[in-house]
Amino acid sequence: MSNMISAGIMVNVEVFYQPEYSNPLQSEYMFAYRITLENYNSYPVQLLRRKWHIFDSNGLYREVEGEGVVGVQPVLHPGESYQYMSGCNLNTDMGKMKGFYEMENLDTKKKFQVIIPEFEMIAPAKAN
Template sequence: MVSTVSEGVKVSVETFYQPDYSNPLAGEFMFAYRITIENNNSFPIKLLRRHWHIFDSNGTYREVEGEGVVGVQPGLQPGERYQYVSGCNLRTEMGKMHGTYQMENQHSKETFEVAIPVFEMMVPFKMN
């Protein structure tokens, strides 16, 4: 698991290779990732948008951005955590992702960026 704290928000990521949804012979490798967001601020926040940078080990780069995460824009009171699971497909056995969340301070309505740490996705047989 990797974690980072920015703007009073802790973001932690765990990754999982999904062999049942992968087809290595066709160059299709599916990964799931579990993200935990913790609001360590003294004010409530709302996650408005996400922006991902995705890299395959063959040099391919993609960006994905949009509203919320997994179809919701969660709000977190001070001290609360929110967790979700999503997925990413790669064309190679290894890759990495990082990004940002756009958050809103629910008291002042000001927006701010929260960093999502770099995390690696790697099929288990590559770890040896």
């Protein structure tokens, strides 16, 4: 589990290997991750965009970016949290992800970035 507070937003990440969607013989590894965001600020915020940096153990790097998360742009009032699940496929049994969210202070309309802490994705057989 990884977590970090950045710009008043707590980002907590939990990773789960998905053996039912993986095929190691064909170098296909699927991971799910659950992210919980909590607004520690005194103002409401809206998550507008996300950008991911994804690395596998072969040195392959890719970026994924777009609007919102899982099709929504959630609003978090002070003290509120939002949780979602998503996934990442790799061609190796190990990798890592990190990135950031672009958010907006709904009171001032000022945009800011929230860091998504780096987290590892490791297939259980590799962890032994």
